Amino acid sequence: MFTVGFFGTYAYEHGSWKTLSEGELPPLAEPFLWIDIHDSDITSVVYAPAGTGSGVAYLGLTPRTYFENPSASDPTDVLQEAAGLAEWWALSRSGDVPAKQAELLAFLAEDEDPNAFEWAESEDVAEIDDGEVFVEVKTRRFLAALDLPVPDGLS
Numbered sequence: 001m002f003t004v005g006f007f008g009t010y011a012y013e014h015g016s017w018k019t020l021s022e023g024e025l026p027p028l029a030e031p032f033l034w035i036d037i038h039d040s041d042i043t044s045v046v047y048a049p050a051g052t053g054s055g056v057a058y059l060g061l062t063p064r065t066y067f068e069n070p071s072a073s074d075p076t077d078v079l080q081e082a083a084g085l086a087e088w089w090a091l092s093r094s095g096d097v098p099a100k101q102a103e104l105l106a107f108l109a110e111d112e113d114p115n116a117f118e119w120a121e122s123e124d125v126a127e128i129d130d131g132e133v134f135v136e137v138k139t140r141r142f143l144a145a146l147d148l149p150v151p152d153g154l155s
Helices: 078-090 096-104 135-145
Strands: 009-012 015-022 034-038 042-048 056-060
Touching: 034 135, 042 078, 042 135, 056 078, 056 135, 078 096, 096 135
Parallel strands: none
Antiparallel strands: 009 015, 009 034, 034 042, 042 056
16 A cells, blocks of 8 residues: 655744645745645755755755755755754744754754665664654654744644
8 A cells, every 4th residue: 555645834923833735835924934844754944034044954855865856956054054043043032052053953954865765674663763754753853942833733
């Protein structure tokens, strides 16, 4: 039986989430965070203001890796995006921005060789964390790290 992964698109602005149509990115008031989950493998994160980041980051896999196509997305710079996301977080919170940057860095996807994601035959599936398999789990953890609530439909 073929199963389809999770898909969902959400925008956080004015202190609350709204559910959008798949892939929809309407004009949003800054500061905002937009997440688009694709097939339980990619979460695209768009945020503004971007600060020192580009305003786009990925969780799980990057489109370049997932689609095995270098033109599917711009190359990633996880250090730059972690810095930008930490600055975004600090817009409405006080805290240690460098520590938040280090925490967020652990969630961000880098461009990788697509074959690097094959599980080794000897690897015990029971030992694999759900956040490494289902990007929606990683996304919930990422939102918790940003001190944001989880949108309805993603809980």
